[in-house]
Amino acid sequence: MKYKGLTGKVVVPGDPEYERARQEYNKAIDKYPAVIVYCFNPEDVANAIRWSRENAIRLRVRSGGHNYEGYSTGTHKLVIDTTFMKDIKLNIADDTVRIEAGTRLLPLYEYLYKYGYTFPGGTCPRVAISGLVLGGGIGLSTRYLGLTTDNLLEAEMVGAGGNLLTANCECNSELFWALRGAGGGNFGVVTSYKFGLQKVNKVTLIQLRWDNNVAARLQFLQVWQKWLPHLDRRLSSFSGIYKRGAWVNAFFYGKPEEARRILAPLLAIPGLTLENIDYVPFIDAVKTIAAMYPEREAFQTAGRFVQRQFSLDELEKLISIMDRAPSDRDSSIRVYSLGGAVRDIKTDATSFAYRNAGYIMAITSSWESKAEAPQHRKWVNAGFKYIYTITRGSYINFPYSQTPDYERAYYGEHLRRLRRIKKEYDPHNIFSFPQSIKPRF
Ligand SMILES: Cc1cc2nc3c(=O)[nH]c(=O)nc-3n(C[C@H](O)[C@H](O)[C@H](O)COP(=O)(O)OP(=O)(O)OC[C@H]3O[C@@H](n4cnc5c(N)ncnc54)[C@H](O)[C@@H]3O)c2cc1C
Known part of the structure; x- marks a missing residue:
């Protein structure tokens, strides 16, 4: 069977859900993926990466589907979607929270506020934590609490080989550096995040x-x-x-x-x-x-x-x-x-x-x-x-396909270091999209 090896919820052309599943927030994006796989855990993600390689069908990574240019989907692509990974685990003892990749912002704000916490997220209720934090993340608390990504303590990611990686200041620290501003779709599929929190009333x-x-x-x-x-x-x-x-x-x-x-x-x-x-x-x-x-x-x-x-x-x-x-x-x-x-x-x-x-x-x-x-x-x-x-420099979370020299525009002086990290973690460039980081020095 063609889809053997894929686990999670698999949606393909012809399925009743396909039409809804292929849509992004931006209605102007009109792509027809070969397969959309809704993952429930890192293992489903790893299986999808493996399937993509074995079947020579390139992949895209999607969480909230809010990318302006539709870089989280593509015609004839495998879309790895984390929508159903939305668990939130709060640790009141040390004011931290672990959030799964598909969590949308409004449910996150609502959950945390019940326990008296704010969150330095964006303003759209349906944007997912993944795209937001991996590109920086600005909102109406930014000048007080920093970018969303400045409050990130750790991320777990399924890498190009299907392996589960932990990235923080001690472990895979270069990857952790890269994920905080350039992580969307470039290095792997991030499955969860740990954030430090502040109180608010x-x-x-x-x-x-x-x-x-x-x-x-x-x-x-x-x-x-x-x-x-x-x-x-x-x-x-x-x-x-x-x-x-x-x-x-x-x-x-x-x-x-x-x-x-x-x-x-x-x-x-x-x-x-x-x-x-x-x-x-x-x-x-x-x-x-x-x-x-x-x-x-x-x-x-x-x-x-x-x-x-x-x-x-x-x-x-x-x-x-x-x-x-x-x-x-x-x-x-x-x-x-x-x-x-x-x-x-x-x-x-x-x-x-x-x-x-x-x-x-x-x-x-x-x-x-x-x-x-x-x-x-x-x-x-x-x-x-x-x-x-x-102006100088473009915000990767507000991408525009017509941006000249896009890698330099999004990443400025960090580009060389990002390319090195890209080469280390994704040497075969399986995580690519029209404006992704290219793995070269
Ligand atoms: C209506 C609207 C309001 C917005 N408001 C704000 C705002 O207030 N502040 C702000 O900073 N931005 C804002 N944005 C921009 C938003 O932050 C980006 O579009 C963000 O990338 C969306 O994340 P997503 O997961 O919903 O989208 P997706 O389209 O699913 O993903 C965005 C990018 O991240 C990658 N990606 C997704 N999930 C993962 C994952 N698990 N691991 C690795 N890569 C992944 C995708 O491949 C893609 O490149 C807004 C966008 C819209 C459409």
Whole structure:
């Protein structure tokens, strides 16, 4: 039998579940894998790797399926999927948690909050821990608690030979270094993670909107870039501009009165249409932001690291890009704060190469019908081409297939070391995808 040797739940073309199983979060990804194997344990993963080799069918690794470019799937590929590996084991005695690879963020936040813990994850409820932490991981706690990956203590991974490896600071330490920023799909299938945890009770949830206020966009970008370098690290923000206005979403690990003082330069931008600055249980803040995400959508995005202040002329160019957007609401330029705790760690301590950047800037557009796709893609591409000239480095968790010299863009000065590690752990390059690390010196 063709699928002999595969264990776990096997879904193939023709199965009633195949159509659902082949989908990614991004509806614009339309791939037809040869087999999807849902693994329940590391042994299923090892069997899948072996099967891939024996049947000469290349593999892809998938957890939450949120990769923007669909690099966790592929036509005629074997997709190794960890969706059903979602066990969470908390150790209250030492404030650590062990999380299986397929765990999605909202259930994780909910579980940990029951025991009084926060988690430095992202904002989308359905993104899985794997892609997030292996690419760095930013969110609304980042400046206070660091990247998701900065809180990682250990990972277990099934390697290219089907062997189970433990990676931490003592054991397979080079691999552990590589996994913290460049781990997605490059070295093996990570099956579980151990994280250190911090306690939390309430946070201040901040939501500001300047709707139907085109003048606020430039003012927002001007304030943002002056405000961020001196910003209290207890505040992290995902904000942006769109064709008709601007917005700010943020968490502040402190009380609203103090948050208001910190936010003063933003609150001074005229024409606010929404001003929520509320002290709420952490989990309520998480859920309010999570509720903004659709279940799935068709989109194109590219994310770059911003390393310097922009001139007025550069900011005005960004506004003019926004003016040409194909959608009033669903096209935007977004900014994601870094700094604070992200800079406490030395750049060469993990493979996340752009720790010293001020923030990430992404250009994104989403659409409803296939016919609209070309104009949205064209706009993102034109905007990216300009943003590329004023930024340095790309965020691997916001990948873009048109990025020139992608390995250098994602990994900067860490590329040589990553290639060496790639060669050691995956010499035959079985873990590959269109923008994977190539095993050469
Ligand atoms: C709506 C939305 C919101 C987002 N919000 C945030 C955010 O707030 N912060 C942020 O930092 N990012 C965010 N992202 C980006 C997100 O972090 C990345 O897309 C992430 O890689 C998704 O992980 P995943 O496991 O869900 O996706 P997948 O597509 O399953 O995997 C992503 C990559 O990791 C690899 N991979 C998956 N599982 C494993 C594994 N077990 N072992 C080894 N490699 C594996 C895949 O091969 C692929 O290359 C968001 C994305 C979307 C679509």
